[in-house]
Amino acid sequence: MSAAHHDDGSKTTLGFWIYLMSDCLIFASLFATFAVLAGNVVGGPEGRELFDLSYVGWETLLLLVSSATFGFAMLAMEREDRRALRQWLVLTWLLGAGFIAMEVHEFAALIAEGAGPQRSAFLSAYFTLVGTHGLHVTAGLLWLAVMIHQLSVFGIDAMVRRRLACLSLFWHFLDLVWICVFTFVYLRGAV
């Protein structure tokens, strides 16, 4: 462990963690808004008529598996196994892209049946909260694609290590937010 005491980018990851906690507060205010407005459907459709829980279950599984594959990517990085690291990152990207594809399809279906964000305060809050999470995952996919490219150009150097450590925190953090989304938006809405 003595090697870990020179500059290992720990200040960068601490700073990134503080950013994530401030992002947490954005999500907290969006969750509070959703909880306050969830009952305001103005005669429009309610959550239990709109949400398909088994569909949400598959979305959840994609994100959960992608968290585990990112964990294995970080282990491959520590072993300096560039090939395995690349494979785990590509797999993580595909799982994340599958999640976003499912979410875009879900949003399009809701809007097509007249349950778009303009329909009621409940749906405005729903699209804002779930859409903000989706935008974060999309940003994570972009970042992941950039890192896969940087890995092939620079190999596993100090910069790539530091950036992947931050991206790993970001990715796991989005999985945490999703736990709250499926519990308090989808499951709660279906009770």
Added chain:
Amino acid sequence: MAHTSSHGSAASILWGFLLSLVLTALAFGAVMAGAVPRGAVLPAITLLAVAQLIVQLVFFLHLGLGQGRRGNTAIFLLTAMLIGIVVSGSLWVMHNANHNMSPTQMTIAAARNRD
């Protein structure tokens, strides 16, 4: 355990994944299968969500009390306190506002005449 580092070990990732999978399945099962009495569903899924958040914070985000982890954990706990104040405060204030300011039992004219 020969290999434990800042990014955990394969065993800790698999444990975190399996525990998350079980907790997710229990939460969906409680709602979809109707295995839990209606009144107990919300407390049950809230408890399962909190358990899964703790599992992922420990196994994936490596929060804990060990050397070099305390800083992140302290920052997280402060954030969790702020989240608690924002969310419970909003719900409390808006519940009272709805309760006191939206008469549903009388017409607007009747409400005006009471003063």
